[in-house]
Amino acid sequence: MDGASNSWISRKVLRVIEEIDPKLIVIHWSYFSRRESEDTSLTDEERRIDCLTEEDYRNNKHKEYLLENLKDTLKNVKKVESSNHSANIVHSIICDEVCFYPYSTRKTIHKSMSSLCKNYLPFMERLDYGRDGLHYGVKTSELFAIKLLDPLFKNLKG
Numbered sequence: 001m002d003g004a005s006n007s008w009i010s011r012k013v014l015r016v017i018e019e020i021d022p023k024l025i026v027i028h029w030s031y032f033s034r035r036e037s038e039d040t041s042l043t044d045e046e047r048r049i050d051c052l053t054e055e056d057y058r059n060n061k062h063k064e065y066l067l068e069n070l071k072d073t074l075k076n077v078k079k080v081e082s083s084n085h086s087a088n089i090v091h092s093i094i095c096d097e098v099c100f101y102p103y104s105t106r107k108t109i110h111k112s113m114s115s116l117c118k119n120y121l122p123f124m125e126r127l128d129y130g131r132d133g134l135h136y137g138v139k140t141s142e143l144f145a146i147k148l149l150d151p152l153f154k155n156l157k158g
Contacts (some may be wrong), residue, residue, distance in 0.1 A: 003034065003048050004030055004034065004044075004048070005030060005034040005035050005036040005048065005049070006029050006030050006032070006034065006072065006073045006076040006077075007035070007036055007072070007076055008036055008044060008047075009027060009029060009030060009076065010076035010077075010079045010080050013025060013027060013080050014079065014080065014083055017080075017083055017085045017087060021085070021086065021087070022087050023086075023087060023088060024087060024088050024089075024090075025087045025088070025089045025090070026089075026090045026092075026148060027080065027089060027090070027091050027092070028092050028093070028094065029073060029076075029077065029091065029092065029093045029094070030094065031094055031096075031097050032066075032069035032070055032072070032073045032097060033065065033069050034048075034049070035049040035072075036048055036049055037049060058100070066101070066105065070108075070109065070112070073093075074112055074113075074116060077091060077113065077116050077117065078116055081116055081117060081118070088118075088119065089117070089118065089119060090119040090120075090121055090148060091113060091116075091117040091119065091120050091121065092120070092121035092124070092144070092148070093109070093113065093123075095123055095124045095125060095126050095140075096126060098110075098123050099123075099125075099126075106123065110122055110123065121144075121147055121148055124140075124143060124144060124147055125140075125143070126140050127139040127140045127143060128140055
């Protein structure tokens, strides 16, 4: 879902695990600042709460809530990883999410993700933009697929 929060993503992944029991799941976690309303009477789209813009990141507004947002994201990652499933799950995060943070923060994010996830695809550089100017372009998507395939083949061979 466009603009999905990490809570939404974890909720949907857990439902897919329960209903379908897939062998493989690739989760590309969203921006840490994306949130949703707790009001379950609203539709998924109505529950979205606006997140920070790219300009907010450039102006360092993301740092105000970084720890809270990171904890929320890691809580959702942990929910998925600790669920009872047999799926091979590969986790990644939006590269733009990490690149605006100082090196020490990026290192903490990667260490946290690596410790929680059996399969974590580390930071990837954005090479281009899609036609909308916001999402990944063809070159970035291709790089993502190449990086994704490497750990998958290693884990699926055994």
